[in-house]
Amino acid sequence: MDSAKKQDISNLAASIDYFTNSLYQAVATGINENVFMSPFSVATVLSMVYLGARQNSSKQFENVLKITSNPDSVALAFKEYFSLLKNSDKLVTSNLVNRLCANEKFPISEDYKNNMVKYFFSDIENVDFITNAEKTRITINDWVKNNTNNKITDLLPSGSLTPQSVLVLINAVYFKGTWAETFGKKATSSRKFYLSSDKTVSHDFMYLSEGFNTKISDNYKVVELPYIGKAFSMFVILPNEINGLAALEKEINAQFLKDIVDRKGFQMMCLKLHMPKFCLESSFQLGDVLKKLGLSDIFDPLKADLSGMTGAEKNIYASEMFHKAFVDVNEEGTEAAAATGI
Numbered sequence: 633m634d635s636a637k638k639q640d641i642s643n644l645a646a647s648i649d650y651f652t653n654s655l656y657q658a659v660a661t662g663i664n665e666n667v668f669m670s671p672f673s674v675a676t677v678l679s680m681v682y683l684g685a686r687q688n689s690s691k692q693f694e695n696v697l698k699i700t701s702n703p704d705s706v707a708l709a710f711k712e713y714f715s716l717l718k719n720s721d722k723l724v725t726s727n728l729v730n731r732l733c734a735n736e737k738f739p740i741s742e743d744y745k746n747n748m749v750k751y752f753f754s755d756i757e758n759v760d761f762i763t764n765a766e767k768t769r770i771t772i773n774d775w776v777k778n779n780t781n782n783k784i785t786d787l788l789p790s791g792s793l794t795p796q797s798v799l800v801l802i803n804a805v806y807f808k809g810t811w812a813e814t815f816g817k818k819a820t821s822s823r824k825f826y827l828s829s830d831k832t833v834s835h836d837f838m839y840l841s842e843g844f845n846t847k848i849s850d851n852y853k854v855v856e857l858p859y860i861g862k863a864f865s866m867f868v869i870l871p872n873e874i875n876g877l878a879a880l881e882k883e884i885n886a887q888f889l890k891d892i893v894d895r896k897g898f899q900m901m902c903l904k905l906h907m908p909k910f911c912l913e914s915s916f917q918l919g920d921v922l923k924k925l926g927l928s929d930i931f932d933p934l935k936a937d938l939s940g941m942t943g944a945e946k947n948i949y950a951s952e953m954f955h956k957a958f959v960d961v962n963e964e965g966t967e968a969a970a971a972t973g974i
Contacts, residue, residue, distance in 0.1 A: 648675050652672075657881070659921055673805050673955065677801050685940060688935070696927045707747065708751060721863035724859050731775060731802045732754050732801055733800040737760075741940065741941055744942075759771070761796075780804050783958040784957075784958060788954055806969045808968075811860065812861075815963035821836070823837040829874045837906045843903075844901060847898045850872070851879060851883060855905065856895070909962050931949060
């Protein structure tokens with residue numbers, strides 16, 4: 633890979649790190665429950681929309697996603713990144729797919745559709761929203777389900793598509809990997825999980841005594857758990873204090889995430905690791921969240937400029953964005969899936 637392509641991917645990674653932090657902070661604020669999501673899936677769909685945005689709508693994407701290059705460069709970076717994933721370690725299972733479903737009676741720019749295929753490896757499907765909106769919704773949901781090993785179901789809720797619908801953009805991503813060093817099932821035991829300093833619940837904890845790539849700071853510690861083949865890893869971040877999660881969340885930003893992925897300040901340490909098994913599912917409607925982040929025009933029929941999708945002055949706008957995510961972490965490894973639709 634030449635230096636220009638590497639720089640494009642580096643810029644994309646920085647953009648996604650920034651958006652990850654912004655999105656998480658916006659979603660998690662005021663929520664007293666577990667949150668699991670895939671900012672990458674959300675950013676992928678937003679970038680597909682960005683490719684067709686113009687004027688102020690385009691500028692809002694650049695601000696929210698912290699984009700420093702033009703839409704074509706962003707799309708090219710996604711293309712290179714998708715290519716890397718498709719050619720990545722075969723010891724894990726990964727699937728990343730995109731789809732454009734267009735109203736067969738509404739003119740969508742051929743240039744836009746060609747760019748969706750060229751940059752995002754997207755499927756293109758002409759559908760009948762006018763007389764079969766509900767059937768089309770079910771078909772889209774089945775496609776998502778099939779591409780996520782049945783982990784993401786009913787991404788688009790009933791009533792989300794109408795005869796007035798023009799276009800649906802969807803991303804689905806799936807991952808299943810075995811730990812490079814698996815946890816023995818017989819070592820799993822029930823231990824106290826601290827919800828706060830004075831409130832605990834019993835939960836199953838896995839156990840492994842092993843050398844781990846580790847970072848220890850004044851306020852938190854990070855452990856890297858590689859999957860077999862070591863091309864992919866999970867990073868587990870834990871506050872040092874039982875009540876330290878809120879302070880840790882405030883400390884997390886794009887640079888924080890980059891330093892972890894770059895393994896800055898890590899060293900190999902022998903640890904006796906007790907880690908909870910967990911399985912999480914989350915579902916979000918992200919329209920209001922994105923508006924708060926500054927991406928408001930595309931949801932306003934009077935302000936949206938997505939003319940790059942239509943190649944004309946015909947005005948279309950986004951009605952809502954839906955996102956679902958799933959993760960299961962156990963002794964053998966991790967299975968995760970996510971999907972986003974707009």
